[in-house]
Amino acid sequence: MIVLIWIAEGTWRSAVDAARDQLPAEGDTEIRLLYVTDDHVAGAAHGAFAGLLGRGRPGRDPGDRVEEVAKAAASELLDAAAERLDRPVTRLHRHGRVEHEVVREADGVDLLVAARDGDRDRLGPHSLGPAARFVVDHAPCAVLLVWPAAAPGIESLPPPPP
Template sequence: MRILGCLDGTNSEQIQQAIATLVNNHEAVIGLIYVIDSGPRDEIGRKRSQLLRPLRASGQQEERIEAAEIAAAQDIFYEGKRGLAGAETLQRQGRPELEIVNTAAAWNADLIVIGTRSFQHLAPAIGPKSVGHVARFVLDHAPCPVLLVRPTDHHGFPIVR
């Protein structure tokens, strides 16, 4: 079985627990994917060009930004691999939802394990625990089954009627 765990920088514990519950590390090939999202940088550039003159970033500034993104990705992989020592790391850059689906297909994943959304702590304590746009896209377009995991939340339980 080939399991692809999707890391977002906030969900490594949930992904590790879900994969460990499913299989023993020696029974499966585990891949961990982290996508450096190019969207925010592109959006900032578009907004700036609409409002002001286009920003001509220096090569050094671009290199520093890229180095910081790569360093953050390595930290996220380190956290993700703590409980999954033999996991393969797959770093991509682009739109996370597309990169996850395309990587799952190319990597021949049998299962994708993904969190509900990044920044879960911003969700309201009461009300629907909706999935984010990346998880929704993966659920709708994945080439294999998807396991959706969310952080354990015992706050407000049991529900009183």
């Protein structure tokens, strides 16, 4: 069995804990931890530098520093997730549109473990942000979707439409 755990800021602990609690401790389970860096921020910094800020100073592109910081942060997050899981894992760091990269990496795996990334105060469709909604809708495998904290009570269900 191949399990992919989507590691994202703010919700990674719940995804790792769910995988640790649900997967057998022994056996032939391969676990992959995936973190995706959205390159829009570095791209914006590169673009701003090239457009207005970078005239005559090609060695001072702030986008390079943003990329370095993002790489270090991803490595630290993957290491923390691996330590929390306390099992052998493969660490994957990808770049691009987060939701597309998660779906690509889910191809060929048996289970994707992900955490809700939207409204945590009530049950319903808004508990999934745009990236998680895309992943849930397009994942080519089974998905274990967990709450990043205790799930809201049933009384938080939205009322029926008029």
